[in-house]
Amino acid sequence: xxxxxxxxxxxxxxxxxxxxxxxxxxxxxxxxxxxxxxxxxxxxxxxxxxxxxxxxxxxxxxxxxxxxxxxxxxxxxxxxxxxxxxxxxxxxxxxxxxxxxxxxxxxxxxxxxxxxx
Numbered sequence: 001x002x003x004x005x006x007x008x009x010x011x012x013x014x015x016x017x018x019x020x021x022x023x024x025x026x027x028x029x030x031x032x033x034x035x036x037x038x039x040x041x042x043x044x045x046x047x048x049x050x051x052x053x054x055x056x057x058x059x060x061x062x063x064x065x066x067x068x069x070x071x072x073x074x075x076x077x078x079x080x081x082x083x084x085x086x087x088x089x090x091x092x093x094x095x096x097x098x099x100x101x102x103x104x105x106x107x108x109x110x111x112x113x114x115x116x117x
Contacts, residue, residue, distance in 0.1 A: 019064070020065055022062055023061040023115050024116065025043050025045050025061060026042075026072065026076075027040055027041070027042055028041045028058075028074070028109055029041075029112050033105075033106055033107065034106055043058040045060055052106065054079070055079050055080075060075045063114045068114065071094050071095045075090065075091050076089075078109065080104075088103070092110060092111045094111040
């Protein structure tokens with residue numbers, strides 16, 4: 001157990017932060033689990049989009065500097081009309097949507113890419 005903790009600590013200290021650029025917004029894909037239909041949502045940063053009873057606020061979208069088609073990271077909040085609190089609040093990563101997934105009985109939402117122009 002100690003050996004595993006030591007290896008994890010060494011890996012964490014040797015990692016370097018990737019330089020990122022901010023996108024002007026994000027393209028999100030949403031799945032309606034009831035009907036099986038998907039829809040792509042284009043949301044500018046700082047704006048709100050609606051999906052059924054969900055309200056999606058996109059705070060920021062980042063991508064690797066110099067690589068707009070690279071892995072996108074979007075920070076957003078999702079709430080449901082008529083329910084207190086948020087359904088999701090945090091960062092989603094395009095290449096790993098299950099890492100920080102939104103839990104909702106009807107909809108799945110994940111990041112596709114940042115809007116760069």
